[in-house]
Amino acid sequence: MKRVVGSPGTWSGMALRVSQCVFAAASSAAMSSAFGSLNYSAYFYLNTALVLQFLWSMGFACQDIFALRNKKDLHAEPELVLLRAIGDWVLAILMFSGSCAAASVTIFFMKDVKFCAEYRRLPCGQFELSVALAFITWSLQAASSFSGFWLVVSFF
């Protein structure tokens, strides 16, 4: 049971959580530091999702590190594994919708109305960077979700 790659209390699971934290923090930092970005609904939504993602991954990263140090088995309670898997899925969907929304507004600025070329004050480079990092965060979160789903299926 414990051999599912990326499941709670394994080295791969901890690595996934830590990298989710790092990418979510980097993406949120790039977005928050971009001048005026949070006035746009799509960017604000993405930033909220990123903060939630950071807190969620941080909590589980700490739990994984604790479990690894104390050789504790995190698979003992199926209810907790199920709850964790459901939370992972909800967060993955949230992150995906936020990334798509922010990407579409960024493409609108860059390609459709060419605001980026016209208004030099608009920090388009930072928007782009943040969206790219958000997509990486989402793919890491999707990996965690699939691993959690696999674990739940192997329980029931």
Add this chain to the structure above:
Amino acid sequence: MKRVVGSPGTWSGMALRVSQCVFAAASSAAMSSAFGSLNYSAYFYLNTALVLQFLWSMGFACQDIFALRNKKDLHAEPELVLLRAIGDWVLAILMFSGSCAAASVTIFFMKDVKFCAEYRRLPCGQFELSVALAFITWSLQAASSFSGFWLVVSFF
């Protein structure tokens, strides 16, 4: 096996496919008839996804009707069921990303920069209608995807 709700060759499956067709066609019509909408990448992307969705659902609706009339079993070949399920998932993800992208640009027009109140020629009502219909299409497609996934799981 054939009792999975919404699976190929059942009445519920056919009803799902037909309603996907109807909503995709309505959403695409609302988008295409909105003046200048296809100049925006997000709306163009949504429209492409809707056309793909329409063709895909139309094909399977016809197959379902044929199978129901001729009492043919569509579950005989596991490979085809698997391919259909994978296609359903890809299309559901495509539709979701398209709907989110179009919704975020519409919210940008309406709330963030208030273009809708300023430029009366911008058909914001049609954008809104199309996005709402696209989200309904996506949820119907998600239902088909889950039913297909369930069927695949019951095979293997």
